[in-house]
Amino acid sequence: MTATRIAVLIDADNTSPRHAEALLEEIAKYGVATVKRAYGDWTTSQLGGWKGELNHHAIVPVQQFAYTTGKNSTDSALIIDAMDLLYSGNLDAFALVSSDSDFTRLATRIRESGLTVYGLGLRKTPQSLVAACDTFIYLEVLGKDSPPDDADDADDAVDAEAAEDPPLPNLQSLLVRGVNNASGDDGWVDLGALGNYLRTASPSFDPRHYGFPRLLPLVESQPYLTTESTGTGVRVGVKGQVPVPTAAPAKKTVTTGARKTAAKKTAAKKTGAKKAAPKK
Template identity: 55%
Template sequence: MPTKTTPNRQQTHLAVLIDADNAPAAIVEGLFEEIAKYGIASVKRIYGDWTQPQLGKWKQVLLDHSIQPIQQFAYTKGKNATDSALIIDAMDLLYTRRFDGFCLVSSDSDFTRLAARLREEGLTVYGFGEEKTPKPFVSACDKFIYTEILRADAELPSELTEAGQPQEPRPAPKPKAQRVPLDFIAKVLDDIADDEDDWVQLGALGQNISKLRPAFDPRLYGFKKLSDLIKAQPKRFELQARGGGGGGRDLYARNLKTNKG
């Protein structure tokens, strides 16, 4: 009998563009682990003036992660020319029509219009930046991940003792957990809930939350997944597992304060 073959799932191809002046090298491991959740990083480029010493830490990790450095000299002292180089490359890559999305790694609001323009073409834009990133850039992305989350499990560089011996690497400090936006989550549940029983499939809840708040991430509140966050609020929300297609189990949530049953 002929062997039954499983059709290959279509891969999501992403272009990763990093602003080296506005992104710390300490995020590199977590960055590409996070990007792998959304697709394949087909292009990986990083922009900066590589003659400057402040990019030294990035130089140490470029080869390990196969990131292509793009040299951009500063034409005028105090002016950042890398933004323009990144934007021009992004538009060139856009018009190749080979990508499904872009990952813009920077805390600089100058990329706000670029993110919006890429989305106008129907591409998904993932932003990565520090919590200081201006809100317009965050809102211009489909999904925005704060890099403090990505650094939580990283190790700080080892330091030398007085005798010149290296010390054990120190874990980077974890970001302080924020207050869970219970009212916001409850409102989203109420808005999309079925009128009959108020239950909402968890995947649909997560998608609608991201549309309204691109930077929403359960890890900001001390939880690994959205299901963990919902489960930790038994007085406000209820979580239920139901049989899904193919023998799997789907998770559903509802807002207890508006439940009439």
């Protein structure tokens, strides 16, 4: 099976270099990053922290001068390159790394051409861009084991002070609605089908937001849901709407001594029956 070919386009003006390794590892779960480019004005000191990451991960820097103060020319350069790559027909998906709503129309246009769009950005990313992507991954849930670099993360600190992170969707409402909408007539839904529905209904859904590494442990921890192993996978239902799975009755264990005693009793009965039988 051919791996999904992904173009990773990074808005370096809008993304801290400390996220570089983690976001590439995340993208690797979905396919192979055949194109890796980072856009920005590399003549400025603000992007100095990116130099080591560019070399380490073989990311191609694309220079874009800021022709006018207050205008971001990087966005235009990234969009033009994305359209060129789209028309080349050599890719299966795009990963747009930015928290800028200006890329909303780009994401929509790529999806209209039948390609998948993965978005990666901070929690402050406008909902318009999140909804325009097939899957949107918040950078805050990636690479938590690595401590932030104060110098590299200066922009993130400013953004955090300027706006609060939007609240997460209500988990119970999201899961119950997902099970009800994706289940069959019997009320059960395969775990994989539930995951696909959740990502479609809420592109930013991620079990890691709620403290779980995967969907299964998240579902199993919810008191209003029940799970059942099917032998080939796991299915999920809402308690009260599906029969509660019951454990199979335990088989009685017969010891070797008990087997010998039973055999002796059977043999004795047969012997007695032969003696009692009348002679012809």
